[in-house]
Amino acid sequence: EAGVAQSPRYKIIEKRQSVAFWCNPISGHATLYWYQQILGQGPKLLIQFQNNGVVDDSQLPKDRFSAERLKGVDSTLKIQPAKLEDSAVYLCASSLFKSWGLYNEQFFGPGTRLTVL
């Protein structure tokens, strides 16, 4: 079974530039998450999708970050304009939605390492 795919794996940009990340979840996984992992810290949620709808974007800096999941499969995360503090690994995770009462394991992709200069 193929895992969560992310691209690019690495990206270096200047501050104030824009950047986009792409995620392809495991086939059939209805729930998709984007996490930000700053060096030396645990991942922190940015946004959660259920199919193509947003479930939780309370921690997404909406003045510069945006995300979409058209057709409920692939997702893109965009930063515009980037700041130095956005340097981090951006992780995509997906889970197979079974029911609201059961734990649905999250499978993580390898991440995109962003460096903002």
Add this chain to the structure above:
Amino acid sequence: QQQVKQSPQSLIVQKGGISIINCAYENTAFDYFPWYQQFPGKGPALLIAIRPDVSEKKEGRFTISFNKSAKQFSLHIMDSQPGDSATYFCAATPSGNTPLVFGKGTRLSVIA
């Protein structure tokens, strides 16, 4: 506000020894407590998980101990091997389909 506190930040253990990582949480709504293992350049991968209705769960060399009244849980790695060298994250979530809240991670080095 950090909702899951993890310690130690780093840990060095001799091969064959026991590695112990501790976590504490504040939110009593948390109902699922997984541990993730992350190797450099890779995403986190689920190692073992526990619900608060049991006090211990064992899978091979990995054991989670859970203390609901103290709001603490820990990971024990028995017979630690160099291949266990990685960063370990404890996490918590209120329900089955909600985001994980992670600790800051513990970098484990197992030396021969």
